[in-house]
Amino acid sequence: MILYYDPDKQIWFHTEAEQEYTFGVDEIPVPYRNKPSSSSIPFHLGCRKKNNLGPFVGILAGRKNERNIIGNGLLFKKLQEEILEHEGISFVFTLEDLGDQQVDGHLYLPYKEQWLLVKLPIPHLVYNRLPFRKMEQTEQFQSAIRLFQQKDVCFFNPSFLDKFELYKIFSEDARLGRFFPETILIQDRLSLESFLELYKDIYVKPSSAAKGRGIYRMMKDEKIFVQGLKQEHAFSNFDELWNEYKAKLTKRPCIAQKTISPLLHEGNRYDFRVLAHFNGEKYKVTGIGIRQSVEQSVTTHIPNGGRLIPQEEVLKDKDKQFIQEVVQRCGDILTKEIGFFGEFSIDAGLTENEDYVIYEINSKPMSFDENDIEEARVRHLVQLFGYFFN
Incomplete structure (x- = not known):
């Protein structure tokens, strides 16, 4: 009417x-x-x-x-x-x-x-x-x-997602836990120093950040190297590092994550950016974007120097199957543990040994640069609105 x-x-x-x-x-x-x-x-x-x-x-x-x-x-x-x-x-x-x-x-x-x-x-x-x-x-x-x-x-979707809370939830899942890199909450100096000593190569980032903001890669050899999005520093020991980064790492909750050696394409790492929606019965993949690092290796986010590459260059049928299985399981767990998520995105990738890894799950996905994915997003959201009204 x-x-x-x-x-x-x-x-x-x-x-x-x-x-x-x-x-x-x-x-x-x-x-x-x-x-x-x-x-x-x-x-x-x-x-x-x-x-x-x-x-x-x-x-x-x-x-x-x-x-x-x-x-x-x-x-x-x-x-x-x-x-x-x-x-x-x-x-x-x-x-x-x-x-x-x-x-x-x-x-x-x-x-x-x-x-x-x-x-x-x-x-x-x-x-x-x-x-x-x-x-x-x-x-x-x-x-x-x-x-x-x-x-x-x-x-x-009920709220933003906290990276460490997500890790705790998903690391306990029998099917998905093995795909998440080992992660700790940085509670004090000792927790970070011990984690860096154990793995030698780690990522550090705010537990509540997005779009690659506030992320650092820390590598320990004879010296400790810290690589950010725009600059790098070298420290003779952990005391020097802590004195420099203590304020940034303690003013808000931060996590440390074991670095994954990624599979490379033409010399640079790449990730899968997956958009997913609930269709009234189950969670399904709406679109998959491929992002590759170019100007730096810390993140593949396009605003921070990453670039978009065509699916056909790297995405295989087995990758699509894995992603669909992960989407369904992630959606079920999110809804059970936190609340109903009609939409979310996943950052995933492959290790150099071609094992799958899940880096992040986001409750409020950014816009995708691929027009077909954005168009599908709008269609699926409106279909979801109609499902819950009827």
Whole structure:
């Protein structure tokens, strides 16, 4: 059916006489009008039991100030364009916009290429795209979670993932544990020194960092070499290293991870960047991007000097099979241990002996440079929205 929004009076309504409709998770009655005004905006929506219209999908983003919202604006626009084609509505909102009964949402109108601020009911689903961990650590966020639980709103993805917590969870799994490099939480000087002494070659990074930020490679020989994204240092002993890096390694939780000798392609390491989604029954691979280090060997992230290479250069059928098996298992474990993850990504690779390794799992995947993967991402998300509404 057609649901209208009157921007002048800021109300939603329908025009079907002798019909009663509701919208939002609270099943709020939709007012009736005999006809729309010239300024009214029509939306073609699906309808489930009790004539509840939708789906209404809220995309939770961050707020920089009163006027500016932080988030992946291009993804938000593409989601709205796709969900409109599937008889739904998506809108962007922030924690500050959320009330007990309604929310002030930013709704994108593709045919006008503009955003419209509207009042909406509490949505059926909330897609968590808060950009910073600190936003999830506020009482405001916890209050929102309680509201969604109380109203039985489908909420995903529930939070950022902590690297060490993930390692503890997955290292105990009989099927996946062997694919994760040995990892410790750096609790003090002794823990790092002992780990470096044991393996001679390790990675050190913040437990909550992303995109390769704050990562170092430490190698112990006659001297200790520390390689960052842009510079290298050599230290005569661990005392010198600790004095230089103590502040960086203790101001926030950091992990140390055994370095894996990677399989090389044309002289440089490469990784698999895997995007995965739940399809209503199981977790499936949405796309696989290949990233290779070029300017430095610490990370393959493109913003830090990595590059994209075609799948056909390195990806084999057995790799695809392994990745699909890992995606399914990872999704099941994440949902069981942390909460429902409709979407996540995995950074994986191969050792020089061609054994598989899993480096990281991310709950809020960055945009992929491959257009076909981004297009598939939008399609799969909208299909998932429809699954939970119906």
